[in-house]
Amino acid sequence: MARFGMVIDTRTCVGCMDCVVACKTENDVPDGRCRDWIVQQTEGTMPELRLEIRSERCNHCDHPPCVDCCPTGASHIEDFGTTVQIDAKLCIGCKACLASCPYDARFIHVEGYADKCTFCLHRVRQGLDPACVAVCPTHCMSFGDLDDRISAVSRLVNARAHHALLPEAGTGPRIFFLT
Amino acid sequence: MFEITTTRANPMVDPALHVWGWEIPVYLFLGGLVAGMMIISGYLLFRGGHRNVRSAALMLPGVSVAMLTAGMLALYLDLEHKPYFWRLYTSFEPLSPMSWGAWILALVYPALIANLLLRVPGRLARRWPWLAELSGRLVRHQLAVRVIGAANLFLGVLLGVYTGVLLSALGARPLWNSALLGPLFLVSGLSTAAAFVHIIAPDPLDKRLLARADNVFLASELMLIVLLIAGLLTATRAHIDAAAMLLGGAYGAAFWVLVVGLGIVVPLVIQTLAVSQRIRHTQVAPVLVLAGGLALRFVIVYAGQASRWPVAS
Numbered sequence: 462m463a464r465f466g467m468v469i470d471t472r473t474c475v476g477c478m479d480c481v482v483a484c485k486t487e488n489d490v491p492d493g494r495c496r497d498w499i500v501q502q503t504e505g506t507m508p509e510l511r512l513e514i515r516s517e518r519c520n521h522c523d524h525p526p527c528v529d530c531c532p533t534g535a536s537h538i539e540d541f542g543t544t545v546q547i548d549a550k551l552c553i554g555c556k557a558c559l560a561s562c563p564y565d566a567r568f569i570h571v572e573g574y575a576d577k578c579t580f581c582l583h584r585v586r587q588g589l590d591p592a593c594v595a596v597c598p599t600h601c602m603s604f605g606d607l608d609d610r611i612s613a614v615s616r617l618v619n620a621r622a623h624h625a626l627l628p629e630a631g632t633g634p635r636i637f638f639l640t
Numbered sequence: 641m642f643e644i645t646t647t648r649a650n651p652m653v654d655p656a657l658h659v660w661g662w663e664i665p666v667y668l669f670l671g672g673l674v675a676g677m678m679i680i681s682g683y684l685l686f687r688g689g690h691r692n693v694r695s696a697a698l699m700l701p702g703v704s705v706a707m708l709t710a711g712m713l714a715l716y717l718d719l720e721h722k723p724y725f726w727r728l729y730t731s732f733e734p735l736s737p738m739s740w741g742a743w744i745l746a747l748v749y750p751a752l753i754a755n756l757l758l759r760v761p762g763r764l765a766r767r768w769p770w771l772a773e774l775s776g777r778l779v780r781h782q783l784a785v786r787v788i789g790a791a792n793l794f795l796g797v798l799l800g801v802y803t804g805v806l807l808s809a810l811g812a813r814p815l816w817n818s819a820l821l822g823p824l825f826l827v828s829g830l831s832t833a834a835a836f837v838h839i840i841a842p843d844p845l846d847k848r849l850l851a852r853a854d855n856v857f858l859a860s861e862l863m864l865i866v867l868l869i870a871g872l873l874t875a876t877r878a879h880i881d882a883a884a885m886l887l888g889g890a891y892g893a894a895f896w897v898l899v900v901g902l903g904i905v906v907p908l909v910i911q912t913l914a915v916s917q918r919i920r921h922t923q924v925a926p927v928l929v930l931a932g933g934l935a936l937r938f939v940i941v942y943a944g945q946a947s948r949w950p951v952a953s
Contacts, residue, residue, distance in 0.1 A: 498648035554720025
């Protein structure tokens, strides 16, 4: 079974927000909400500063606490790509999943159910990349099966220095940032 | 420097998580209060309280049903996808404390109603005489009374612990990430229930017993709070920062003044003096305990949501 993940090269990401706009357009994300976003992290002492720009979203964790805490099974692991998905018709809007996510990747849709990045599974099923990956003008984002040793994502993770977000939270995030 | 800027501004999530407003602390408070009353009522039934017409044991089930229903209403108001509420009862998710809670609540109501049947309120008995007859038959069977008492005791403990586990299972919020929250909310529920019963109990013996019991609950609660803070202060940076929110941060004043000072220490002193007969029993201490129990839920729910893992690793 595939294990979809994403690799994002922070050396080529320019923070243009095309991925954010593409996601909102593709998934009809309501105004004022977003499934992916841009984070700019600056650290160091002038003039020795280091800037990292990251396109962030749900990490589709290996051990997703949002799935464990869901009282109705609305948050679940989809067989296709073992990604974390939400069935809006089962969601009661209790918000436990929002509180359980160390990445704060979820929000409440204007219609009342919990919402987040789906890795654009509807596109991936057709053999396409997620919308954010497809539109990236610097090609800094790659999507694929982390368990497939010859996939682009596996090769990048094996070849380049990288980090994930909050690995200490123990959720097994599947988005890796090349540094 | 270390600076983070983000384009994300999702409602209820940014700049700090605030998904639960007044409804959840009120629900947790009422749930804990009912849990405590079920335990006290179960205990009194075991001691033969049903034979004493003035026993608080016979008043509590009716009050508990009303309070639990009010709590459930608060919980319902908090839901964002209300028409789908019934989905809680179409599956059981063993890893979800909220699912456990929904099913525990489904068992609590029948246990409370069975307890209520031990003394059917006069108006109901006149309207449906068969209820009074059933009640009479139940009371004559010591075993039936004991089973009802045991069921109320057991489910009361489950309900009380669940109100804390509901939060402690959410590991992304360091302040809640302690197994002590379950016992703390259980003991706090017991102490608020003892205080409430102290106010409404017609029997002076019950009043005295509950004031004494409340002192034990309040002292235990204080000890659990100390252990909770000590546990956080000896864990990771995220947990130390979470403890700091209570000790001196944004929630420090409410925590020290409302929860610890007025909610535990002051009523403990008053009730210790009253129990040793140096001053008279008044309603002051129980009212403070009830207000402190509510404040504890507000502080823990609000501060817990705002606590988080460091943004970058």
